[in-house]
Amino acid sequence: MAARNTARKRAFQILFEGDQRGADVLTVLADWVRLSREDTRQPPVSEYTMQLVEGYSEHAKRIDELIAQYSVGWTLDRMPVVDRNLLRLGAYELIWVDETPDAVVLDEMVQLAKEFSTDESPSFVNGLLGRLKDLKPSLRRDEA
Numbered sequence: 001m002a003a004r005n006t007a008r009k010r011a012f013q014i015l016f017e018g019d020q021r022g023a024d025v026l027t028v029l030a031d032w033v034r035l036s037r038e039d040t041r042q043p044p045v046s047e048y049t050m051q052l053v054e055g056y057s058e059h060a061k062r063i064d065e066l067i068a069q070y071s072v073g074w075t076l077d078r079m080p081v082v083d084r085n086l087l088r089l090g091a092y093e094l095i096w097v098d099e100t101p102d103a104v105v106l107d108e109m110v111q112l113a114k115e116f117s118t119d120e121s122p123s124f125v126n127g128l129l130g131r132l133k134d135l136k137p138s139l140r141r142d143e144a
Contacts, residue, residue: 004048004100008089008108011052012116015085025060029053056092063091066139070131074124082117083125090129095139102133 014032018025029050036042056063067087068076076084090109093100106129113121132139 003046005108007046007048007052008093009112010043010045010049011056012085012089012112014049014053015056015089016081019081019085025053025057052089052093052097055096056088059092059096060088063088063095066091066095066132067128070135071128080117080121083113083121086112086117086121086125087128090125091132094129094133095136102136106130106133 010032014028015025017023018028021028029045032042033045033050036044064076067084071079071087079087086109090105094102094105097105106126109129110122110126113125117125
């Protein structure tokens with residue numbers, strides 16, 4: 001499970017970098033893969049990291065709509081960049097990756113919020129992802 005944890009952290013970092021640079025996450029992912037192949041000091045980008053970033057990219061518009069719709073008191077552009085990208089990654093994995101248990105997704109995103117964001121962020125991330133988890137069956141129907 002440590003490999004999945006690392007994969008999520010790297011996927012989050014790629015989403016974060018894309019957001020900060022105003023770059024497409026697939027371009028950032030390609031940069032990370034290229035750099036890891038050219039520089040042995042850089043860790044390789046795992047298959048699961050690639051799946052998470054590519055999956056998020058495929059559903060990015062819908063994910064941002066959901067976050068905006070269900071976050072109370074926060075617009076997407078006012079959220080801390082870390083929180084916004086943890087929510088994006090968590091929403092993708094929660095709604096579209098069936099093999100990952102919901103509780104694991106919530107726990108991993110909360111742990112990343114504790115590591116990288118503010119003291120209030122873990123409860124914010126947990127609350128919003130918990131709401132999406134509860135709505136998951138209807139959210140999938142809405143997209144079909």
